[in-house]
Amino acid sequence: MTEKISYAVNNKIAFSQIEDTHFSGFIGDYFNRFFKNRVLSEHAKTEVFGEAEKALREPHDDDTIVGMWSGEFWGKLEISACRVYEYTHDASLLEFVKESAYRVLSYARPDGYINSYKDSANFFAPNPDETVKLMGWRCDWNWNIWCRKYTLWGLVECAILTGDEKILDGAHRLAAQLIHELHEKHVRLGDTGTANFSGVPSGSILKPMLILYRYTGDSELLDFCVEIAENWDRDDGKRPNLIRNALENRPVHEWYPHSHLWAKAYETMSCLDGLLELYRVTGTKKYLEAVKSMYELLKQNESNVVGSVGFNDILAHAAAWENAISEPCDVIHWMRVCTELFSLTGDAKYLNSAEKSFYNAFMASVSDDGTWGARGVRSSGRHFMAEGQSGCKHNHCCVDNIPRGFLNFTSSAVMSDENGLYITEFCPFTYENQLKNIRMTCSDGYLETGRVSLDIKTEKPLTLRIRVPECAGAHAFLTVNGEKTPLTCGEFYSLSLKESFKIDLDFDFFASVCDFPGSVDVDSLPKGDFRIDRWIWENTKERGMPRDSMMNKPCSFVTYGPLVLARSKKLGTSEEAMFFFDSIRGKGAAAKVQAVTDKKANVLCQFDVTLTENENAQTLEMCDYGTAADNFSNIDQKFFNLYL
Numbered sequence: 001m002t003e004k005i006s007y008a009v010n011n012k013i014a015f016s017q018i019e020d021t022h023f024s025g026f027i028g029d030y031f032n033r034f035f036k037n038r039v040l041s042e043h044a045k046t047e048v049f050g051e052a053e054k055a056l057r058e059p060h061d062d063d064t065i066v067g068m069w070s071g072e073f074w075g076k077l078e079i080s081a082c083r084v085y086e087y088t089h090d091a092s093l094l095e096f097v098k099e100s101a102y103r104v105l106s107y108a109r110p111d112g113y114i115n116s117y118k119d120s121a122n123f124f125a126p127n128p129d130e131t132v133k134l135m136g137w138r139c140d141w142n143w144n145i146w147c148r149k150y151t152l153w154g155l156v157e158c159a160i161l162t163g164d165e166k167i168l169d170g171a172h173r174l175a176a177q178l179i180h181e182l183h184e185k186h187v188r189l190g191d192t193g194t195a196n197f198s199g200v201p202s203g204s205i206l207k208p209m210l211i212l213y214r215y216t217g218d219s220e221l222l223d224f225c226v227e228i229a230e231n232w233d234r235d236d237g238k239r240p241n242l243i244r245n246a247l248e249n250r251p252v253h254e255w256y257p258h259s260h261l262w263a264k265a266y267e268t269m270s271c272l273d274g275l276l277e278l279y280r281v282t283g284t285k286k287y288l289e290a291v292k293s294m295y296e297l298l299k300q301n302e303s304n305v306v307g308s309v310g311f312n313d314i315l316a317h318a319a320a321w322e323n324a325i326s327e328p329c330d331v332i333h334w335m336r337v338c339t340e341l342f343s344l345t346g347d348a349k350y351l352n353s354a355e356k357s358f359y360n361a362f363m364a365s366v367s368d369d370g371t372w373g374a375r376g377v378r379s380s381g382r383h384f385m386a387e388g389q390s391g392c393k394h395n396h397c398c399v400d401n402i403p404r405g406f407l408n409f410t411s412s413a414v415m416s417d418e419n420g421l422y423i424t425e426f427c428p429f430t431y432e433n434q435l436k437n438i439r440m441t442c443s444d445g446y447l448e449t450g451r452v453s454l455d456i457k458t459e460k461p462l463t464l465r466i467r468v469p470e471c472a473g474a475h476a477f478l479t480v481n482g483e484k485t486p487l488t489c490g491e492f493y494s495l496s497l498k499e500s501f502k503i504d505l506d507f508d509f510f511a512s513v514c515d516f517p518g519s520v521d522v523d524s525l526p527k528g529d530f531r532i533d534r535w536i537w538e539n540t541k542e543r544g545m546p547r548d549s550m551m552n553k554p555c556s557f558v559t560y561g562p563l564v565l566a567r568s569k570k571l572g573t574s575e576e577a578m579f580f581f582d583s584i585r586g587k588g589a590a591a592k593v594q595a596v597t598d599k600k601a602n603v604l605c606q607f608d609v610t611l612t613e614n615e616n617a618q619t620l621e622m623c624d625y626g627t628a629a630d631n632f633s634n635i636d637q638k639f640f641n642l643y644l
Contacts, residue, residue, distance in 0.1 A: 001163045004217035008283035011343040013422055015411040018086035025428040025444050026604050031406050033370025039084045045096055048394045052077050057107050061116040065126040069143035070390035071116030073400055075150025080403035082157045101158040105170040112173025114151055117144045123192040140195040145202035148178060153208035172216055179224050190231040198239045201267045203228050206274025210281055229278055246290040251301045253317040260530050265310035269333040276340050295341060305379050307360030309334045312376055312534040322516045323535050323550045324379040328365035328398035331357050332405040339412040348490060351424050352470040355562050362405050363626030368602055373399040374632055380641040381549045385632030420463030426452045447605050448595035450509030450561055457500040465492040471561050473508030509561040511591035522552040545637055554585040555643040558609060560593050566628040566642040570601035571621045578641040589613040603627040
């Protein structure tokens with residue numbers, strides 16, 4: 001299927017085709033297990049997809065005044081399945097995604113409407129006072145347009161993948177129905193959805209609308225998208241005024257009072273993704289500049305210790321709290337924003353952020369067996385497992401997003417411009433581009449030692465640009481044909497090849513003891529404070545954590561390369577050793593690490609970490625934070641801790 005509308009601004013550096021890069025080793029096994037269980041298996045096709053399709057076939061999300069979000073699941077699954085097909089080229093999967101799209105189209109009303117809400121005009125949040133009377137708790141959410149977004153996106157991606165014009169037409173009718181109904185009823189998109197979230201979930205429909213515009217040429221779609229952006233650049237300051245606040249470099253938690261009530265992280269970053277697409281389509285520079293500014297604001301104020309942004313899906317100055325908790329949806333979309341910014345600007349700093357996120361918060365979100373994932377990952381104690389949402393047993397917003405996290409990482413590991421290739425990641429992979437007659441393999445060892453080899457076979461002269469991670473040491477170097485060349489951290493190193501070569505890289509990784517900048521006095525916070533409630537999640541017995549499981553004293557943590565390290569019962573470390581200790585914060589401790597080859601448990605990396613304080617030394621068994629947990633058991637409340 002050919003685009004009818006070209007971009008006004010193309011990426012400086014293009015993502016690779018997903019099928020060109022395949023990962024091996026520990027990370028590759030994680031990929032394959034998850035794809036097999038959640039996308040390729042008969043269980044996935046019948047139970048997981050079946051449940052998601054049913055939500056669209058039998059709308060029910062507005063049966064009560066509280067609107068749910070079961071309508072988002074099919075679109076997420078369909079997008080993921082399309083991407084997994086590109087990775088695996090599984091013929092049966094291709095046939096399945098097309099059949100599933102046709103089934104969903106059969107649920108459409110004559111005007112094109114498809115959703116899990118019966119009432120297409122049910123746009124607004126319920127009266128919170130009425131929800132208290134009906135349900136016993138206060139709620140103001142409505143996810144009608146948010147759900148349509150994902151159905152629209154799933155149909156569009158399937159149409160592009162299969163070249164099926166009927167599926168594209170169904171997506172077009174779905175989009176047109178929404179636009180016409182909003183305009184007929186004089187409803188501003190920013191007033192829809194949840195009252196507190198300021199229309200941000202609804203506004204995230206920007207990205208799939210723009211993709212659809214490029215394949216249909218329907219100018220009404222573009223006008224609607226520009227209208228969305230104009231609502232984020234308002235003279236009256238009405239929240240969220242995303243573009244104007246970003247360009248004024250205001251930290252998100254300072255935009256309006258009580259950011260924990262409105263500043264939803266996942267949806268906000270989905271909107272940033274849409275703004276980057278709008279920049280590509282229109283060439284309007286302020287859209288790009290707003291996202292670049294948001295990146296800096298989030299990096300400075302919302303980066304949490306586990307490598308994600310936000311505090312349990314809230315942008316509320318998460319960088320200040322050592323008791324971190326990250327929603328997988330947040331880290332997946334943060335990684336996406338980072339890699340998209342790199343593709344448009346070529347600035348390596350965005351890749352460094354994405355890398356840290358992938359190996360830490362994202363990997364912590366995926367179950368070892370590839371069947372499920374987390375609802376939230378904590379900095380200590382235990383993570384909490386996702387549960388079925390919106391009346392579903394097999395679907396959850398974060399779990400259904402995980403394949404896209406894997407595959408966005410895949411497409412950004414090797415990138416290109418007209419002059420050559422960019423090598424941006426170094427866990428073991430094979431890259432093969434038959435059109436360019438290039439084959440490349442990357443060895444294992446990056447995370448354990450900072451040393452890898454690139455074996456490159458090419459039939460034509462080739463320019464390579466190799467990312468030097470910002471965590472590289474002062475003595476990082478590259479070796480070609482026995483000749484060593486020093487490398488500078490945070491930059492790309494360029495070299496030209498005329499034939500096949502082997503390149504050895506030593507990034508000189510080192511361990512750092514990082515003092516957390518402050519400490520939240522947990523005891524001083526009232527019982528109902530959201531920082532307590534969201535971390536311990538005490539509203540359900542199964543998911544609840546005791547309040548005393550939170551860290552409540554100044555502490556430090558260890559990093560090595562892009563990894564945050566942790567102690568874990570996986571390695572036989574006792575609870576007493578992990579949670580009842582004298583802090584080393586502020587004592588000038590230094591650390592050295594030694595990778596352990598004979599690992600005690602199923603972890604990505606294991607290390608012996610020697611901490612030296614004055615003349616005192618102790619050696620701890622530690623592993624990467626991303627695989628330190630116990631597959632989301634609800635039994636053991638103090639299973640791991642990244643703090644020392």
